[in-house]
Amino acid sequence: MNGKYATLKDVAKLAGTTASTVSYVLNDSKERYISDEMRRRVLEAAKDLNYVKCSVASSLKGEKRKIIAVLVPQFSNQFFTRIILAIENVADQFDYVLTIYNTFDDPKREKVIINRMAQHRMDGYIIIPTYEGVKNTEQLRKIGIPMVVMDRPLEGIDDFIWVTTNNYQCGYKGAHYLALKGHRNIAFIGWNSRINDLDSRKNGFWDALAASGITSEEAIVIDGEFSEEDGYKMTKNLLKTRPDITAIFYGYNVQAQGGVRYLMKENIEIGKDISVMLIGSPEWAVTGYNNFTHIEQDEYNLGKSAATILFSIINGENQENIQNIIQDCSLYEGNSVYDITKTKKERML
Amino acid sequence: MNGKYATLKDVAKLAGTTASTVSYVLNDSKERYISDEMRRRVLEAAKDLNYVKCSVASSLKGEKRKIIAVLVPQFSNQFFTRIILAIENVADQFDYVLTIYNTFDDPKREKVIINRMAQHRMDGYIIIPTYEGVKNTEQLRKIGIPMVVMDRPLEGIDDFIWVTTNNYQCGYKGAHYLALKGHRNIAFIGWNSRINDLDSRKNGFWDALAASGITSEEAIVIDGEFSEEDGYKMTKNLLKTRPDITAIFYGYNVQAQGGVRYLMKENIEIGKDISVMLIGSPEWAVTGYNNFTHIEQDEYNLGKSAATILFSIINGENQENIQNIIQDCSLYEGNSVYDITKTKKERML
Numbered sequence: 001m002n003g004k005y006a007t008l009k010d011v012a013k014l015a016g017t018t019a020s021t022v023s024y025v026l027n028d029s030k031e032r033y034i035s036d037e038m039r040r041r042v043l044e045a046a047k048d049l050n051y052v053k054c055s056v057a058s059s060l061k062g063e064k065r066k067i068i069a070v071l072v073p074q075f076s077n078q079f080f081t082r083i084i085l086a087i088e089n090v091a092d093q094f095d096y097v098l099t100i101y102n103t104f105d106d107p108k109r110e111k112v113i114i115n116r117m118a119q120h121r122m123d124g125y126i127i128i129p130t131y132e133g134v135k136n137t138e139q140l141r142k143i144g145i146p147m148v149v150m151d152r153p154l155e156g157i158d159d160f161i162w163v164t165t166n167n168y169q170c171g172y173k174g175a176h177y178l179a180l181k182g183h184r185n186i187a188f189i190g191w192n193s194r195i196n197d198l199d200s201r202k203n204g205f206w207d208a209l210a211a212s213g214i215t216s217e218e219a220i221v222i223d224g225e226f227s228e229e230d231g232y233k234m235t236k237n238l239l240k241t242r243p244d245i246t247a248i249f250y251g252y253n254v255q256a257q258g259g260v261r262y263l264m265k266e267n268i269e270i271g272k273d274i275s276v277m278l279i280g281s282p283e284w285a286v287t288g289y290n291n292f293t294h295i296e297q298d299e300y301n302l303g304k305s306a307a308t309i310l311f312s313i314i315n316g317e318n319q320e321n322i323q324n325i326i327q328d329c330s331l332y333e334g335n336s337v338y339d340i341t342k343t344k345k346e347r348m349l
Numbered sequence: 350m351n352g353k354y355a356t357l358k359d360v361a362k363l364a365g366t367t368a369s370t371v372s373y374v375l376n377d378s379k380e381r382y383i384s385d386e387m388r389r390r391v392l393e394a395a396k397d398l399n400y401v402k403c404s405v406a407s408s409l410k411g412e413k414r415k416i417i418a419v420l421v422p423q424f425s426n427q428f429f430t431r432i433i434l435a436i437e438n439v440a441d442q443f444d445y446v447l448t449i450y451n452t453f454d455d456p457k458r459e460k461v462i463i464n465r466m467a468q469h470r471m472d473g474y475i476i477i478p479t480y481e482g483v484k485n486t487e488q489l490r491k492i493g494i495p496m497v498v499m500d501r502p503l504e505g506i507d508d509f510i511w512v513t514t515n516n517y518q519c520g521y522k523g524a525h526y527l528a529l530k531g532h533r534n535i536a537f538i539g540w541n542s543r544i545n546d547l548d549s550r551k552n553g554f555w556d557a558l559a560a561s562g563i564t565s566e567e568a569i570v571i572d573g574e575f576s577e578e579d580g581y582k583m584t585k586n587l588l589k590t591r592p593d594i595t596a597i598f599y600g601y602n603v604q605a606q607g608g609v610r611y612l613m614k615e616n617i618e619i620g621k622d623i624s625v626m627l628i629g630s631p632e633w634a635v636t637g638y639n640n641f642t643h644i645e646q647d648e649y650n651l652g653k654s655a656a657t658i659l660f661s662i663i664n665g666e667n668q669e670n671i672q673n674i675i676q677d678c679s680l681y682e683g684n685s686v687y688d689i690t691k692t693k694k695e696r697m698l
Contacts, residue, residue, distance in 0.1 A: 004492070004493075005467070005470050005492060005494070006492070050488055050491045050492045052464075052467040052468055052488065052492075053468055054468060054470065065465070065468075066465070067465060067469075075430050075433055075434055075437075076430060076431075076434060081424050081425060081430060082425070084424055084451070085424055085425060085451075088424075088451055088453075097450060097458075097461060097462050097465060098450065098451070099448040099449070099450065100448070100449040100450070100451075101446060101447065101448065101449070102433070102434075102437055102447070102449075104437075109446075112446060113446050115401075116414070116415070116416060116446060118354070118401040119401055119402055119403060119414075120416075120469055121354050121403065139399055139401065142399045143353070143354060143355070143399045143401075144353075145354070257632065257636060260636060260637050261636070264637060264638075270637070270638075282632070283606065283631070283632065283633045284632045284633040284636035284637065284639070285637075287606060287609060287610070287633035287639065288609050288613060288619070288633065288634075288638070288639040288641075289613075289619075289637070289638035289639055290633070290636065290637040290638055290639055292637075
């Protein structure tokens with residue numbers, strides 16, 4: 001016990017032979033004659049030193065490591081942890097394990113992680129990229145290591161496999177429902193991301209409002225950071241500057257959580273004093289006395305689709321049928337949106 | 350692009366030289382003279398083949414990989430994801446990345462993962478073990494790879510470093526509070542785990558009740574699986590067989606979530622018709638209209654402590670000061686437990 005993994009050389013030294021002999025013995029190779037006595041000595045030395053076979057050696061021989069890597073931007077966000085669970089389920093069927101990394105949406109961190117993963121010779125990758133994803137995945141793509149991109153695209157290129165949510169539809173469906181309930185002074189609280197594709201949520205929002213004749217004087221879009229804290233702050237500022245707002249549509253569940261915290265603190269009753277809608281279905285939104293109207297993204301199915309595609313690539317199946325998946329959203333009707341055409345007394349019944 | 354990581358041999362072949370020459374060039378070694386022309390050819394071949402340095406080679410030379418492995422049993426449980434976030438924060442300060450594995454509390458899976466991690470030559474481990482943890486970590490402990498065990502112990506041995514919650518105190522504090530509020534017919538819903546240490550929660554529960562003169566005829570302990578589904582089922586069965594129960598104490602937040610789902614479905618008002626207490630502070634319990642009385646475990650500090658210890662071992666600091674940490678719990682008073690001495694009308698005010 002010295003706190004270090006024993007090497008082939010360490011085993012060879014203790015057994016009084018060469019590293020290549022040790023390798024032959026430990027891999028049970030028949031290519032070369034090795035005496036029973038030497039075999040015994042090598043095995044004993046390996047045992048004494050707690051030798052663990054090194055994965056790269058196997059990889060060099062073309063064996064699969066049976067490990068895939070998953071990169072997500074936020075561990076505190078159930079959208080991502082649910083995707084991971086679904087991927088694990090599929091990986092398990094193929095006898096693979098997952099190694100999971102949190103990029104914190106930081107491109108530098110993403111770069112370091114991808115580099116270390118490549119050094120570890122992962123069999124495949126599922127990546128929810130940062131805005132620098134194109135650059136950071138370049139080498140993997142050049143080598144052609146099996147990879148599926150999720151949720152956000154690699155912007156500016158198109159030779160990658162993508163499994164995502166229909167962001168435009170998510171924005172459209174939510175805004176459409178709020179308009180149906182008679183709201184006009186609606187705020188969308190979103191993320192000032194550098195990933196252009198996510199703007200589709202806002203585009204869907206505006207298009208649905210325009211279809212109901214709601215103008216950009218009545219409605220508003222506010223952008224901030226992808227965090228609970230910023231959801232709190234944006235909600236606070238919004239209600240101070242725009243007291244006419246009757247409905248808030250949160251584009252991201254972490255921001256919604258902060259916003260709801262602010263509303264509760266101010267005793268603003270959700271579904272009575274103000275309507276709240278969010279994209280995503282975190283547990284807090286539908287547990288106990290919370291029953292928020294929201295847009296479901298079915299993370300489980302997203303993760304399952306991505307993993308299924310990844311393993312079909314890893315296993316060398318016919319890749320002609322592989323295509324990008326853009327998954328539909330659906331509306332879940334809770335009690336956090338009221339019908340503005342009814343009086344407050346009617347709403348409370 | 351052939352979908353495989355290039356090896357030293359591939360680079361050597363393309364450059365028309367040997368693998369050892371390639372290794373000298375790529376590691377910029379001065380040990381041997383290599384002509385500028387050969388150096389150029391090797392670098393070009395490496396570039397053409399998108400060669401990525403292999404981490405095990407560095408490890409053989411005693412370099413740190415700067416990756417630690419974290420094993421947790423449940424990704425869908427915020428208790429564990431919060432611990433991970435805290436570990437990442439510390440790891441980041443030391444410029445390490447985390448590779449995270451979900452064991453699903455399955456000893457076989459744990460064994461496979463630990464074996465593969467050792468093959469990958471991780472620099473250190475933080476493990477929340479299954480009930481077979483002793484056996485599955487044996488080799489790592491023999492080698493003496495830096496390791497911190499969290500939450501649950503390696504039962505039957507004592508030569509490991511352990512960072513955990515005071516489970517006895519969690520059970521005691523929760524039960525004591527329920528007794529203070531006048532409850533006597535109290536149920537504890539727990540996990541029929543094979544990890545003996547977790548029984549401390551039940552021991553604390555019984556001891557607190559005994560201190561208030563509450564007997565095992567009045568109170569009851571029910572055990573089931575560590576899942577939301579079983580929390581739902583156990584709550585349902587409990588209320589059918591023991592209609593006299595006025596307070597439920599959930600030992601685990603995932604079971605509490607299922608239990609709360611059942612109570613809501615049956616329109617049993619929490620904090621009015623029945624009192625609910627839980628160990629843990631998942632977001633759902635304290636967000637929006639939910640404000641559950643619960644026992645806080647401070648996962649963030651648990652993870653921080655474990656990671657700090659791990660890095661002090663990895664960095665070879667004086668290990669005499671390292672000792673196990675058993676962290677205290679605290680009571681958070683929400684509105685899910687009512688005072689039984691008050692009438693229902695009084696409670697609703």
